[in-house]
Amino acid sequence: MSRWGPPVLALALTVVVWEVVVVGFRVPEYLLPTPSGIAAATVSEWRYLAVHSAVTLYEILWGFVLAIVVGIPLAMLIVYSPLFERSVYPLLVASQSVPKIAIAPLLIFWAGLGIFPKVLVAFAVSFFPVVIDTVVGLRAVEPEMLYLARSMGAGERKIFVKIRFPNALPNIFAGIKVAATLAVVGAIVGEFIQADRGLGYALQQATSVLNTSLGFAAIIVLAVIGILLFVAVEALERWLTPWSVARRSELASGTL
Amino acid sequence: MRALESVSFDVRAGEFVSIVGPSGCGKSTLVMLIGGLLPPSGGRVVIDGATVDHPQTNLGIVFQNPVLLAWRRAIDNVLLQFEMRDLAPGPYRERARALLAGVGLEGFEHCYPHELSGGMRQRVSICRALIHDPPLLLMDEPFGALDALTRDQLVLDLQRLWSRGRKTVVFITHSITEAVLLSDRVLVMTPRPGTIDTIIDVDLPRPRRLAIREDPRFAKYTRAIHERFLAHGVLRDLEEDEDP
Numbered sequence: 001m002s003r004w005g006p007p008v009l010a011l012a013l014t015v016v017v018w019e020v021v022v023v024g025f026r027v028p029e030y031l032l033p034t035p036s037g038i039a040a041a042t043v044s045e046w047r048y049l050a051v052h053s054a055v056t057l058y059e060i061l062w063g064f065v066l067a068i069v070v071g072i073p074l075a076m077l078i079v080y081s082p083l084f085e086r087s088v089y090p091l092l093v094a095s096q097s098v099p100k101i102a103i104a105p106l107l108i109f110w111a112g113l114g115i116f117p118k119v120l121v122a123f124a125v126s127f128f129p130v131v132i133d134t135v136v137g138l139r140a141v142e143p144e145m146l147y148l149a150r151s152m153g154a155g156e157r158k159i160f161v162k163i164r165f166p167n168a169l170p171n172i173f174a175g176i177k178v179a180a181t182l183a184v185v186g187a188i189v190g191e192f193i194q195a196d197r198g199l200g201y202a203l204q205q206a207t208s209v210l211n212t213s214l215g216f217a218a219i220i221v222l223a224v225i226g227i228l229l230f231v232a233v234e235a236l237e238r239w240l241t242p243w244s245v246a247r248r249s250e251l252a253s254g255t256l
Numbered sequence: 257m258r259a260l261e262s263v264s265f266d267v268r269a270g271e272f273v274s275i276v277g278p279s280g281c282g283k284s285t286l287v288m289l290i291g292g293l294l295p296p297s298g299g300r301v302v303i304d305g306a307t308v309d310h311p312q313t314n315l316g317i318v319f320q321n322p323v324l325l326a327w328r329r330a331i332d333n334v335l336l337q338f339e340m341r342d343l344a345p346g347p348y349r350e351r352a353r354a355l356l357a358g359v360g361l362e363g364f365e366h367c368y369p370h371e372l373s374g375g376m377r378q379r380v381s382i383c384r385a386l387i388h389d390p391p392l393l394l395m396d397e398p399f400g401a402l403d404a405l406t407r408d409q410l411v412l413d414l415q416r417l418w419s420r421g422r423k424t425v426v427f428i429t430h431s432i433t434e435a436v437l438l439s440d441r442v443l444v445m446t447p448r449p450g451t452i453d454t455i456i457d458v459d460l461p462r463p464r465r466l467a468i469r470e471d472p473r474f475a476k477y478t479r480a481i482h483e484r485f486l487a488h489g490v491l492r493d494l495e496e497d498e499d500p
Contacts (some may be wrong), residue, residue, distance in 0.1 A: 151313060154340040169327075
């Protein structure tokens with residue numbers, strides 16, 4: 001009750017007020033539907049929503065996985081190659097001042113039709129935090145630990161496997177969690193620009209014919225996908241880095 | 257920046273040598289040089305007749321910061337010593353357990369570092385430095401971050417460990433009392449760039465209890481070290497006629 005109670009209660013209250021206001025002031029449905037109307041649309045159109053969700057989920061997951069699979073090795077290159085660090089890393093950081101959403105139309109234009117260009121946008125939007133946080137994590141080893149490792153006769157390979165990488169895991173997860181939310185944004189933006197499938201497409205279709213209830217239904221499904229992805233990453237984090245999660249909760253509750 | 261001026265001294269096998277000096281006199285640099293973790297800008301370090309020109313592995317190091325791996329339990333932090341050497345840690349578990357128990361960590365073997373106090377973490381780090389039974393132990397202000405009581409306890413524990421194994425110990429500290437209590441010889445260093453000012457032989461019977469600190473012979477040694485620091489302006493005492 002103490003953890004879930006307040007937010008659930010606040011949400012319930014918002015829904016009730018929303019319903020009462022819309023009904024009371026007779027707001028037309030195409031402007032703002034009632035929560036019950038949205039729920040009804042979600043149920044009656046579930047098959048349509050499911051088909052489009054599957055497409056978007058597919059794009060999100062591929063973009064997200066690519067961000068990790070490309071981001072982590074790139075971070076390792078930056079950490080281990082001085083040449084790479086001095087040449088590519090500053091450009092990578094500078095490129096972040098360009099809003100990547102602005103490049104999305106170009107990406108779609110170059111990559112053509114279908115699902116791949118949306119995967120590309122989801123990847124482009126979400127891989128940067130993975131790179132940055134991994135770089136920070138890999139570098140965060142205390143110098144004394146490295147001296148100790150050398151006094152134990154360990155080479156850089158061993159140090160990476162036993163010390164650097166596990167030490168970086170909490171940072172890597174921080175980056176991956178940001179990437180998980182950004183991948184959702186990327187996929188939807190990609191679909192807004194050009195698509196004939198997916199939740200972004202469904203949302204645009206619904207609003208263009210003033211079917212606002214269905215539009216809201218699509219947004220809710222999208223939110224659920226985003227939350228599930230985030231929760232899955234957190235569960236993985238809890239499983240792989242219990243020490244860091246425990247420490248964080250101690251810090252948060254002030255027992256440390 | 258030059259940390260050390262020319263420094264020359266010998267440490268005999270099985271000897272406990274302390275190096276005391278003000279902050280920034282290059283004491284830590286000395287440890288790094290002995291361990292082969294930093295190349296000397298001149299001169300050389302010789303261990304057992306061999307010139308040190310790469311990281312030495314036949315020794316244990318304890319830093320002020322215990323640097324334990326947060327994701328490993330106490331015993332697995334100790335066993336890291338073997339894993340880093342490509343040795344399977346299995347056969348050494350019992351030894352690690354006994355070593356931890358010997359410094360009062362029985363029952364804490366399976367705790368994570370964040371579940372241990374600062375003093376306990378430093379004990380784990382000492383066990384990690386000793387588990388492979390090295391002939392040489394380098395300690396760089398190992399008790400510097402601990403409270404006075406924990407410090408006293410660890411000094412006693414260290415003395416007990418040393419008297420059992422008789423390893424060669426090079427012990428860096430700020431604390432004159434700690435140095436005199438533990439050492440066979442104390443090297444007093446001057447301020448930066450550091451060089452060795454005096455070497456004091458501590459001829460006190462062992463084992464030394466904490467109460468030896470009140471012994472006039474003990475006081476003679478600490479006073480001798482204080483005087484060297486006064487002479488170098490590291491310490492400035494009140495003048496005779498000064499109103500405190």
